Amino acid sequence: MKQWQCIVCGFIYDEAEGLPDEGIAPGTAWDDIPDDWLCPDCGVTKSDFEMVEI
Amino acid sequence: MSSGAGILVIGSGMAGYTLLREIRKLDSDVALTLICADSGDFYSKPMLSNALAANKTAEQLVTQPAAAITDSLNVKLFAHTRIEGIDSTARQVFSADQSWSYDALVLATGANPIRLPMAGDGADDMLSVNHLDDYRRFRQQLGNAGHVAIIGPGLIGCEFANDLVASGTQVSIIGPDAWPISTLLPEAGGRFLQQRLEAAGVTFFLGNSVESVNRATNGFDVALKNGDTLPCDLVLSAIGLRADSSLAESAGLDTGRGYRVDAYLQTNRDGIYALGDCAEVNGFNLPFIMPIMFAARALAKTLSGQASAVSYPAMPVAIKTPACPLVVAPPATHESNAWRVETSPFGVKALCYRDESLVGFALAGDAVSEKQALTRTLPAVF
Numbered sequence: 001m002k003q004w005q006c007i008v009c010g011f012i013y014d015e016a017e018g019l020p021d022e023g024i025a026p027g028t029a030w031d032d033i034p035d036d037w038l039c040p041d042c043g044v045t046k047s048d049f050e051m052v053e054i
Numbered sequence: 055m056s057s058g059a060g061i062l063v064i065g066s067g068m069a070g071y072t073l074l075r076e077i078r079k080l081d082s083d084v085a086l087t088l089i090c091a092d093s094g095d096f097y098s099k100p101m102l103s104n105a106l107a108a109n110k111t112a113e114q115l116v117t118q119p120a121a122a123i124t125d126s127l128n129v130k131l132f133a134h135t136r137i138e139g140i141d142s143t144a145r146q147v148f149s150a151d152q153s154w155s156y157d158a159l160v161l162a163t164g165a166n167p168i169r170l171p172m173a174g175d176g177a178d179d180m181l182s183v184n185h186l187d188d189y190r191r192f193r194q195q196l197g198n199a200g201h202v203a204i205i206g207p208g209l210i211g212c213e214f215a216n217d218l219v220a221s222g223t224q225v226s227i228i229g230p231d232a233w234p235i236s237t238l239l240p241e242a243g244g245r246f247l248q249q250r251l252e253a254a255g256v257t258f259f260l261g262n263s264v265e266s267v268n269r270a271t272n273g274f275d276v277a278l279k280n281g282d283t284l285p286c287d288l289v290l291s292a293i294g295l296r297a298d299s300s301l302a303e304s305a306g307l308d309t310g311r312g313y314r315v316d317a318y319l320q321t322n323r324d325g326i327y328a329l330g331d332c333a334e335v336n337g338f339n340l341p342f343i344m345p346i347m348f349a350a351r352a353l354a355k356t357l358s359g360q361a362s363a364v365s366y367p368a369m370p371v372a373i374k375t376p377a378c379p380l381v382v383a384p385p386a387t388h389e390s391n392a393w394r395v396e397t398s399p400f401g402v403k404a405l406c407y408r409d410e411s412l413v414g415f416a417l418a419g420d421a422v423s424e425k426q427a428l429t430r431t432l433p434a435v436f
Contacts, residue, residue, distance in 0.1 A: 007117050008068070008098045009343055010374060021426035040426070041372040042100070042343035048075055 004030050005054045009042035012054070059155040060085025061357055062147065064137050064301075065162035066094040069330025069346045071123065073160060076354030078127045084358070086129040087154060089147070092187065094120030094133040100343060102189050103213035104374045107220035112190035139304035142323045158325050158357050161313055165295040165331040165341055174266035176274045180205070180289045183214070192290075199287035200224055203276045205264050207234040209373055211292035212251065216375040219255040226284055228259040228276070229293075235373070238382045239404075242395045243416040246402045250378035250419070259284075295341055297332045311339035317363035317436070319353045329353055335364065336436050338386075344369040368432035370415075370425055379422045385414035386435055396421075 001016040013019070013033075018026040022040065024033060037046045061077065063070045066088060074086055088094065096118040105115055124131040132154075137147050146153050167182035183192050196202070202218050204211045207229040215225045227234075233244030234251070248258055265277045273287040297312030307321045308314040313328035315321050317336050321328055329349050331341040338345075345366060352364035373380035385391050385406045391413060395404045401419025405412055405428075415428050 007101075009100050009372065010104060011372070038347075043347035043369070044072075044343070048072070 001027070002030065003054050005052055006039045006042060006044065007052055008044045009039060011039050011041040058085065059145070059157050060087065061158045061160065062087045062089065062154055062156035063160045063162055064089050064147070065164055065330070065332070066090035066092065066096070066120070066133075067162060067164050067330065068099060068343060069164070069332075069350060070160070070162035071096055072346060072350040073162065073329060073354055074123075074127055074129055076350050077357060080354055080358040082128075086127065087132070087156075088124060088129050089132045089135050089137055089149075089154065091134065091136045092185070094124070094131055095186070096120070096123055097186050099184070100374070102183055102186070103210060104217050104376075105189065106193075106196075106217045107376075109221070112186050112193065115186060115189070137301065140301055140326070142305040142326060145325060156325070158327065160319075160353070160357075161301060161321075161326070161328040161332055162330050163298040163301070163332045165297050165312075167291065168294045168296050169291060170293060172264065172267055174268040174277070176267040176269040176289065179269070179274070180267060180291045182291045183210075184295065195288055196223070199273075201226070201273075201284075201286040202288045202290060203228065203264075203274070203284055203286040204290045204292055205229065206291065206293035207231050207258065207260065208237065208292065208294060209235055210295075211290075212247065213374050214290060214292060215251060215256045216254065216377050219251075220376065224255065224257075226257045226259060226276075226286065228262055228264055228278065228284075230263050231260055233260065234258070235380075235382075238371075238373075238384050239380075239416045239418075240393045240395060240406075242397050243380075243402045243404050243418045246397070246418045247375065247378045247380060251375065254377040295331065297334070297339060297341075299332055310334045310337075317352075317365070318356055318361060319349055319364065327353060327357075335366075338366070338435060340366075340369070340435075342369065342371050344371075366435035368429055368434060370429055378418055379420075381415075381417045381422045381425045383414050383416075383429065383432055 004013045018024045018028045095116045097115045167184045201224040204227040207227050218225045263279045268275045276284040299309045299313050302309045312334040315328045319327045330346045349364045352362045355362035370383040401421035403421040404416040406414035
């Protein structure tokens with residue numbers, strides 16, 4: 001399980017925790033998050049501003 | 055959209071680059087030109103206020119050099135170029151020694167730190183950090199500073215205070231406000247933040263102000279209104295930002311809190327648009343990332359031939375104070391609102407109501423976990 005950080009706002013997506021509030025189950029790999037997903041804190045798209053592994 | 059001059063964007067911040075990316079997704083042919091006063095390297099401005107504890111240098115904050123983005127998007131870049139005027143009739147912009155034609159012009163010039171006149175021979179040495187170059191200077195001057203004084207206990211001041219104490223620097227933060235981030239947080243939320251930051255090592259001087267900043271043998275002496283003097287190594291001014299609408303006069307553009315634009319991001323002049331921190335969109339100047347994203351996507355469609363009005367959903371703002379997680383969704387107006395506040399030792403949940411409808415919230419500490427659920431019940435901004 002990895003953590004990914006939004007390069008715009010610093011939001012951290014933790015694969016282990018997922019985002020249950022947004023319907024993303026715990027354990028969901030970053031690659032499996034839909035391409036139209038937006039960062040919950042700043043709204044950037046998954047493809048435009050890559051999350052980086054931390 | 056006919057002369058072939060294409061779309062000209064002024065400003066290489068989040069607004070300018072996001073717009074260019076979104077246009078290219080829709081139109082691979084239109085000529086795109088970017089003119090900016092700095093290098094054009096891409097970095098994330100929100101990261102400036104939490105880069106110290108992460109031990110990032112200015113260079114490390116650059117996620118994409120200008121040449122890499124402009125090549126991949128096929129954008130003609132004019133860096134280190136300051137536009138001084140607009141001729142809206144001839145559809146041209148000009149610098150001191152050059153001019154460019156446009157079919158559509160987008161102003162994305164951001165905002166500048168507000169500086170109040172200050173007494174003392176150290177006043178001009180105060181730093182504001184709102185740009186990568188500012189951050190570079192800040193890091194250089196910070197060196198091994200033991201104590202930083204921050205003027206302004208608002209969002210930016212508190213973020214920097216948290217970042218500095220987390221990286222081992224003592225911080226004093228000064229302002230006339232009764233509690234920190236008083237423009238966005240009700241008192242209970244502000245007090246909770248204050249306690250958390252104090253526990254992390256920040257000293258607050260609230261209900262107070264700075265009378266003068268003078269150079270001392272080592273660093274500066276900051277004289278406070280209540281008669282105290284704070285010796286420190288560096289003074290950071292963080293009292294707020296003002297939209298950069300300095301090109302308004304030459305083109306006769308309406309301004310309020312920024313270039314006034316409608317929901318199509320259009321100014322009162324045909325073919326001239328504004329986006330981001332420099333714009334007042336439908337009456338709202340919201341200097342945060344999420345509004346830029348929504349506005350850039352709408353404007354890209356409009357400029358690609360499909361007129362699209364932007365609409366702003368509720369857009370909560372995450373404030374980067376790790377000592378006290380904070381999320382705020384300020385109400386659109388301050389009139390006839392009533393806050394209902396629940397506090398616990400672990401957090402504050404403050405809900406703002408107007409006529410029994412939820413219109414905003416402020417969440418601190420463990421209450422931030424309710425952000426998503428509450429956001430779904432908020433009304434759109436417009």
